[in-house]
Amino acid sequence: MTLEIPEVVINRLPVYARALADLAARGETVVSSQALGEMLDVTPAQIRKDLSYFGRFGKQGRGYNVQGLLAKLREILGIDRQWRVCLVGVGRLGQAIAEYGGFGPQGFQIVAAFDANPDVVGKQVGGVTVRHIDDLDAYLRANRVDIGIVAVPASEAQSVVDRLVNAGIKAILNYAPITAHVPRDVTIRHIDPVLAMQSMTFYIKRSESSGAK
Amino acid sequence: MTLEIPEVVINRLPVYARALADLAARGETVVSSQALGEMLDVTPAQIRKDLSYFGRFGKQGRGYNVQGLLAKLREILGIDRQWRVCLVGVGRLGQAIAEYGGFGPQGFQIVAAFDANPDVVGKQVGGVTVRHIDDLDAYLRANRVDIGIVAVPASEAQSVVDRLVNAGIKAILNYAPITAHVPRDVTIRHIDPVLAMQSMTFYIKRSESSGAK
Numbered sequence: 001m002t003l004e005i006p007e008v009v010i011n012r013l014p015v016y017a018r019a020l021a022d023l024a025a026r027g028e029t030v031v032s033s034q035a036l037g038e039m040l041d042v043t044p045a046q047i048r049k050d051l052s053y054f055g056r057f058g059k060q061g062r063g064y065n066v067q068g069l070l071a072k073l074r075e076i077l078g079i080d081r082q083w084r085v086c087l088v089g090v091g092r093l094g095q096a097i098a099e100y101g102g103f104g105p106q107g108f109q110i111v112a113a114f115d116a117n118p119d120v121v122g123k124q125v126g127g128v129t130v131r132h133i134d135d136l137d138a139y140l141r142a143n144r145v146d147i148g149i150v151a152v153p154a155s156e157a158q159s160v161v162d163r164l165v166n167a168g169i170k171a172i173l174n175y176a177p178i179t180a181h182v183p184r185d186v187t188i189r190h191i192d193p194v195l196a197m198q199s200m201t202f203y204i205k206r207s208e209s210s211g212a213k
Numbered sequence: 214m215t216l217e218i219p220e221v222v223i224n225r226l227p228v229y230a231r232a233l234a235d236l237a238a239r240g241e242t243v244v245s246s247q248a249l250g251e252m253l254d255v256t257p258a259q260i261r262k263d264l265s266y267f268g269r270f271g272k273q274g275r276g277y278n279v280q281g282l283l284a285k286l287r288e289i290l291g292i293d294r295q296w297r298v299c300l301v302g303v304g305r306l307g308q309a310i311a312e313y314g315g316f317g318p319q320g321f322q323i324v325a326a327f328d329a330n331p332d333v334v335g336k337q338v339g340g341v342t343v344r345h346i347d348d349l350d351a352y353l354r355a356n357r358v359d360i361g362i363v364a365v366p367a368s369e370a371q372s373v374v375d376r377l378v379n380a381g382i383k384a385i386l387n388y389a390p391i392t393a394h395v396p397r398d399v400t401i402r403h404i405d406p407v408l409a410m411q412s413m414t415f416y417i418k419r420s421e422s423s424g425a426k
Contacts, residue, residue, distance in 0.1 A: 011408075011412045013415070014407075014408045014411035014412055015392060017411070018392075018408070019392065039392065040392050041392065041394060077411050077412070077414055077415045077418075078417065079414055083410070085410075092312055093313065095309075096305060100305070100306065102390060102406075102407055103406075103407065103410075106407050106410075106411070146414075146417055147410060147417075149406075170416070170417050170420055171414070171417050173406060173410060173413070177231070179232065179253050181254060187416040187417070189412065191404060193313075193315075193316075193404055194227075194315055194321070195224075195227045195228060195231070196386055196402035196404060197316075197321055197360060197384070198226075198230070198292050198319070199224045200360065200386070200400045201290055201296060201360075201384070202223050202226070202289065202291060203383070204359055204360075204383050204384050205290075205291035
C-alpha cells in the first residue's frame with residue numbers, strides 16, 4: 001500500500017534529484033536542507049516535508065548524505081532504469097524532440113517514431129527510422145513502450161493520445177496545445193510554452209501598472 | 214492594490230482562456246462551469262473559485278458568456294496585446310523555438326535572437342537574423358523586450374538569465390535544464406521535458422508494483 005502523496009510533491013522530487021546529482025558531480029558528500037533550498041529557491045521546511053513522505057533521511061543537524069539521498073530518490077522515481085519512449089509526430093517540433101540530446105543520458109530512449117506524412121516516413125531521426133502512423137498499434141502490441149510523446153498538430157492530438165492509451169501506455173508527454181483527456185490510471189504532462197508565457201504576462205502587466213510613473 | 218492571487222490560479226487562467234477560445238470558434242455563446250470543467254478535467258468548484266479572485270462572472274444557473282469571459286481573461290492576463298520576445302541560444306533547440314508557429318498567433322513575437330557560435334550568427338531563423346551574444350546588452354538598452362527565452366546549454370544558462378535580468382527583463386522562459394535564480398520581481402518558467410518524464414515514471418513504477426501479477 002502506498003500513502004497518497006500529492007502530485008506537486010512528486011513533481012518536485014526530480015528537481016531535488018537533479019540538484020543532488022550536481023552536488024555529487026562537484027564532489028560534495030553532505031548537504032543541509034538549507035543549502036539545498038537555496039539552490040532551488042524553496043524553503044528547507046518544504047524539502048524536509050516532501051522527503052518525509054518517503055521515510056527518514058538525514059540526521060538532525062548533520063544534513064543529508066548526497067549520494068545516499070540521490071540513490072533513494074532515483075529509486076523512488078524509477079529514474080535508475082531505462083525507459084522506452086515512442087514519439088508520435090515528426091514535424092519540426094518532433095524532429096527537435098527526437099534529436100534532443102538530453103533524454104538518453106537520463107535513461108529515456110526513443111525507440112520508435114511515427115508520422116502520417118509520406119515525406120517523413122522512412123527518414124532517420126535521432127537514431128530511429130520514422131514509421132507510418134498506421135503501424136503504431138501493431139508496433140505497440142509487439143514492443144514494450146513505457147512513455148508516449150505526442151508532437152502532432154492540436155487537431156490530431158486527442159486521437160493519438162487515445163490510441164496510445166488503448167495500447168496500454170500509462171504515461172504521456174503531450175506537446176500539442178490542447179488539454180488532452182486520459183483515464184485515471186494514465187499520467188499525462190503537458191509541455192506548452194505559450195501557456196507558460198501567458199501566465200507570465202499577468203505579472204509583467206501588473207508590475208507595469210503598479211510601478212510605472 | 215492587487216489581491217495576492219496564488220500562482221497556481223494564474224497558471225490555470227491561460228488554460229481556461231484557451232478552452233473559451235475553442236468554444237467561441239465553435240460558435241458556443243454560453244458555457245457552464247460544469248461543461249468547462251469537463252473539457253479541462255478540473256472541478257466546476259475550482260473554476261468558480263479561481264474566477265472569483267477577479268470579480269463576479271456568470272449568473273447563477275445560466276453559465277458564463279463565452280465571449281465576455283474570454284475577453285475578460287485575456288485582459289487580466291495581458292494576452293490581448295503583442296509581446297516582444299528575444300531568444301538567447303540558437304542551437305537545435307533554439308532554432309525549433311524560433312521557427313515554432315504557435316507563438317505569433319498568440320501575440321508573442323520573436324524580435325531578436327542571439328548566439329555565441331560564429332557559424333550561427335548572421336543566419337535567418339524564424340524571420341530574424343541571429344545576432345552575436347555580445348550585442349545582447351546593447352540591443353536590450355535600445356529596444357523594448359518583454360520576455361527572454363533562454364535556450365543555451367545548462368552551463369551558460371544562469372549567466373544569460375543574469376544578463377537578461379540586469380537589462381530589465383521581467384519574464385524569462387528557460388529551456389535549459391537548470392533551476393535558474395531570479396530576483397523576486399522577475400517571473401521565470403521552466404520548460405523541461407526530462408523533469409516531466411521523471412515525474413511520470415514514479416506513477417508507472419507504482420502501477421507496475423501494485424498491478425502486476
